[in-house]
Amino acid sequence: MTSLAGELSRLVGQAFAAEGLSEHFGQVQVSDRPDLAQYQCNGALAAAKAAKANPRAIAEKIAARLKAEAIFAKVEIAGPGFLNLDLRDEALNARAAVLAGRPFGATTNGKTVVIDFGGPNIAKPMAVHHLRSSIIGDCLQRLYRANGWRVISDVHLGDWGLQMGQLITEIEIERLAPVYFDPNFAGPYPDEAPVSMDDLETLYPRASAACKADPARLEAARRATVDLQAGRPGYRALWRHFVKVTEAGLTREFASLGVKFDLWNGESSVDALIPPMLEDLKTRGLAELSEGALVVPVARDDDKKPLPPLILVKSEGGVLYGTTDLATVIERVRDYDPDLILYVVDHRQHGHFEQVFRAAAKANLSGKAQLEHVGYGTMNGLDGKPFKTRAGGAMKLYDLIAMARAEAEKRLAEQGIGADFSAEERSEIARKVGIAAVKFADLSNHRTTDYIFDLERFSKFEGKTGPYLQYAAVRIQSMLRKAREQGFEAGLPQVHSPEERKLILQLLALGDWLAAAEEKRAPNMLCEYAFELAQNFSRFYGEHHVLSEPDPDLRAARLGLCALVLAVLTGVLGLLGIEIPERM
Ligand code: ARG
Numbered sequence: 380m381t382s383l384a385g386e387l388s389r390l391v392g393q394a395f396a397a398e399g400l401s402e403h404f405g406q407v408q409v410s411d412r413p414d415l416a417q418y419q420c421n422g423a424l425a426a427a428k429a430a431k432a433n434p435r436a437i438a439e440k441i442a443a444r445l446k447a448e449a450i451f452a453k454v455e456i457a458g459p460g461f462l463n464l465d466l467r468d469e470a471l472n473a474r475a476a477v478l479a480g481r482p483f484g485a486t487t488n489g490k491t492v493v494i495d496f497g498g499p500n501i502a503k504p505m506a507v508h509h510l511r512s513s514i515i516g517d518c519l520q521r522l523y524r525a526n527g528w529r530v531i532s533d534v535h536l537g538d539w540g541l542q543m544g545q546l547i548t549e550i551e552i553e554r555l556a557p558v559y560f561d562p563n564f565a566g567p568y569p570d571e572a573p574v575s576m577d578d579l580e581t582l583y584p585r586a587s588a589a590c591k592a593d594p595a596r597l598e599a600a601r602r603a604t605v606d607l608q609a610g611r612p613g614y615r616a617l618w619r620h621f622v623k624v625t626e627a628g629l630t631r632e633f634a635s636l637g638v639k640f641d642l643w644n645g646e647s648s649v650d651a652l653i654p655p656m657l658e659d660l661k662t663r664g665l666a667e668l669s670e671g672a673l674v675v676p677v678a679r680d681d682d683k684k685p686l687p688p689l690i691l692v693k694s695e696g697g698v699l700y701g702t703t704d705l706a707t708v709i710e711r712v713r714d715y716d717p718d719l720i721l722y723v724v725d726h727r728q729h730g731h732f733e734q735v736f737r738a739a740a741k742a743n744l745s746g747k748a749q750l751e752h753v754g755y756g757t758m759n760g761l762d763g764k765p766f767k768t769r770a771g772g773a774m775k776l777y778d779l780i781a782m783a784r785a786e787a788e789k790r791l792a793e794q795g796i797g798a799d800f801s802a803e804e805r806s807e808i809a810r811k812v813g814i815a816a817v818k819f820a821d822l823s824n825h826r827t828t829d830y831i832f833d834l835e836r837f838s839k840f841e842g843k844t845g846p847y848l849q850y851a852a853v854r855i856q857s858m859l860r861k862a863r864e865q866g867f868e869a870g871l872p873q874v875h876s877p878e879e880r881k882l883i884l885q886l887l888a889l890g891d892w893l894a895a896a897e898e899k900r901a902p903n904m905l906c907e908y909a910f911e912l913a914q915n916f917s918r919f920y921g922e923h924h925v926l927s928e929p930d931p932d933l934r935a936a937r938l939g940l941c942a943l944v945l946a947v948l949t950g951v952l953g954l955l956g957i958e959i960p961e962r963m
Pocket of ligand 1 (some may be wrong): 380495496497498499535536537722725816
């Protein structure tokens with residue numbers, strides 16, 4: 380990915396080096412005063428401090444060197460020693476031509492990231508935090524891929540905890556599938572699942588309520604969980620059915636959202652790795668017994684809040700969420716040797732991940748991988764509480780998407796969009812618009828802030844919304860289609876006016892934005908970029924003739940600019956998981 384700020388930083392860095400100063404002072408960024416300059420470098424101030432010299436004097440020397448560079452149209456010193464930089468239009472044009480050839484697709488950076496997101500639980504309905512995790516995680520996997528990483532995404536199902544024992548005992552008590560509980564049964568167990576996804580969804584709340592009301596019932600569920608984990612054949616067979624049935628349902632839900640995973644692993648996938656891990660931690664003296672449980676102490680002296688130890692095995696023998704997460708670090712390091720593992724999980728689980736990461740560090744389990752919890756806030760309903768469907772019950776992704784689609788349909792009808800299209804096409808547009816509304820609204824907030832699910836606002840065609848950006852892209856598409864019909868060819872983008880300059884500068888900053896969004900794990904930066912691009916485009920389009928431009932060269936350059944804006948806008952929206960309809 381090209382980076383204009385990077386290119387300029389190298390150039391200015393060389394000027395610092397030529398003055399005997401460290402080249403890292405040459406860091407260049409987009410100017411925070413675009414009315415004064417396109418780019419700026421503040422390094423002379425820091426360099427002066429380090430060298431105990433006068434900042435302006437240093438800035439003068441750097442400026443003298445930079446003025447000799449053909450790329451700069453203007454090199455100015457402002458205030459105590461800020462360097463203000465403008466590029467020559469020819470330099471912008473040359474770089475825009477390169478960008479137009481290949482706006483996306485970095486060469487591989489040789490690095491691997493595992494992204495753990497989605498994380499729904501077997502039998503339990505998906506909650507809003509799973510929706511947010513899916514949207515944010517999917518955006519990150521698209522972004523990292525675009526930036527040249529090898530990405531392994533893992534849905535990491537919750538399939539190994541107490542809810543499994545609760546379900547198993549419920550099925551036993553209700554005598555729904557006695558064969559799995561018969562100690563004399565010699566197998567093989569039936570291939571057909573004794574329960575459907577819908578059954579599971581009604582059984583689980585019943586089981587969970589019964590366990591809350593009755594300690595003996597809870598104890599039975601605990602025992603069943605331990606027996607399942609220990610490998611009791613009937614329980615394992617039953618559990619495999621739960622997993623299969625749930626996976627089929629979840630695949631459909633995720634597909635409706637346009638989200639794919641490389642791995643459908645779960646907490647249970649590391650079952651075989653747990654006993655040797657426990658042995659190893661015990662032998663190395665890292666795990667110890669505490670009140671009958673096996674734990675890894677992870678507190679540090681400088682902790683502001685006391686951090687409890689990571690519990691690996693409970694006193695009655697079951698393993699926990701932290702145990703599987705720790706073993707999963709071992710598994711991922713073994714299988715992929717990643718540079719980075721991102722856990723896109725609700726920020727309320729921060730303590731859990733802190734425990735797991737510290738235990739992994741203590742036991743030296745993470746290889747070269749940096750482990751990072753990418754937390755996020757809550758999506759609330761209009762009542763300010765975590766969002767639920769109107770019925771107040773379980774949220775299903777496809778119900779939510781159906782809602783978003785219905786809202787989109789209403790809006791499209793209001794705007795008179797697609798009135799003459801086939802019903803099929805209209806419905807496909809509504810699907811894309813509905814998903815764009817939900818995803819963009821989610822991603823455009825900084826991920827750590829809570830926000831209110833307000834479908835009406837998200838679905839507007841004006842303002843900072845997904846549908847607005849889709850519409851902006853569709854309009855450019857249709858203009859380019861008309862150009863082709865009229866036999867107009869697009870050329871290379873060129874600066875001829877302030878609006879074109881601004882647009883091209885923004886296009887050339889694409890690589891820098893993608894890099895920054897990656898570094899901060901901040902999808903909202905992509906939303907910001909796309910929105911600004913659409914606005915800059917609309918200003919340009921308001922001021923300039925394109926199809927009606929009589930000068931063929933100018934028209935070709937403008938068409939080229941439009942095509943590049945479209946490619947970049949489509950690409951960035953693609954990273955957000957938003958598709959552009961053919962027409963609207
Ligand atoms: N199943 C968990 C939940 O519902 C999320 C799993 C996140 N991933 C992980 N490796 N812990 O909260």
